[in-house]
Amino acid sequence: MKKTKNKNWFAPFVPMLAWTFGVEALVRYGYIDPWIIPAPFDVLKSMVDDRAEIFLATGTTLISAVAGLGMSFVLGTLAAVLLAAFPLVRKAFYPYAVFFQTVPIIALAPILVIWFGFGTPTVIASSFIVSVFPIIASTLLGLESTDPGLVDLFKLYSAPRMQFLLKLKLPFALPQIFSGLRIAAGLAVIGAIVGEFIGGGGLGALVDAARAQQRIDKVFAAVLISSLLGVILVGGVNLLSAWALGPWHASER
């Protein structure tokens, strides 16, 4: 698996290059209106020309997304542990977690502004709301798929509840926790940018402003960078996962 990955590292760049030069040619020769899709090299130019502005905005969004993801991880895992430990709590609250997930964030963002004002807290809250559910759901699944034989073993030596959780259930759930975190990482960036559309700051506000100025090349530049942010965050989770599961889990060998 790893070997083919290393040998064919250039594979993802082939469609990118084909797309870039293809679109560049189509725009250059007038087949596509640059107001619909800007020429890729104009987008690159905007990235270079507006680099100070974009860099600052990217930093702001990154911090908000990481903060939102961090909150989701801590509170989501905690919530899942509680839901798994107390069936009654689960029955009472899990439906609301699902409900929470289905509330459209774009409709909720104005309410967040009313609560937290314009600025970072609203953005973090938006990022958190969008990214918390996958973590709750996958951690819960992980906590409930513990090897029943090992549960018996722990019972045989009358392990206290805390030992069950720390030495058995949580480590057993780690692969699922990481797969939830991977999904949440992409969502945290989306949540932050949606929050910034309404709450201001970061790449979200930059996209909104560039759109108002009809700078479509700048809009595309910001969108591209925000996707890159998602990739970076997911990559970070992957590194963490490799570090934690490395020696023992099949997915990391």
Place this chain on the structure above:
Amino acid sequence: MNEPSTQAASILAHEVIRDFPGTGRVVDRISLSVQPGEFVSILGPSGCGKSTFLRMVADLDLPSQGRLDVTSPVARHFRSFVFQESHLVPWRNVLKNVALPLELMDKSPKESLEQAMQALETVGLSDAAHRYPSQLSGGMKMRTSVARALVTRPTLLLLDEPFSALDELNRHALQDELRRIWEKSAPTILFVTHSVSEAVFLSNRVLVFSKRPSRLLLDTLVDLPPKREASLRTSPEFSRELKSIYTRVSYEEAPL
């Protein structure tokens, strides 16, 4: 040699019944007693209540009716259980897997690891101490599982078809080792299996359970020398003992 040992546990079952909602009766009025230091096999067809009975002896399940007393000279954590599959903790290496029961019993890490190493030596696995379960063969996983059961120096060792998933050579090697362990430290052993030859070769007494709902069909001593050499497997005495079990159990009640 097989004098009742005061250092081992004993079992007394009286009319033990286990009903499961939905499935109905699984264990039906089993009465038996096991003396300290006995090596007893429970033999029965797959899907009968022999594992359920073993779980009740392990205190992992409770009888619906009847009495089941397990007494031991050691007060706490005197039982060990070897499951059908090795059930190792995947993120712990072999040594730490074996040390786990001691950790759960709040022994110091140093003491736990030392005793774990000794247990690994007993099953001939000290070379693999730092490997992870995913790097082990089936036989090595089961050896680790047996070492984990031995590490607490149990006075009652319960085994639930532990070798059934192994190939024949590994199975024989582990049988020989289990027998040696018993000869050395003489815990009471209850060994559940669906293999007549395994039951006869290993134990001094065989209990035959019927198909579900399980009743006790036969309780017989194995008439073989106490020292069980590998060559015994092909000897006429061994065949004679096998035959004696087959002829005394009707196929309808327990298709072995």
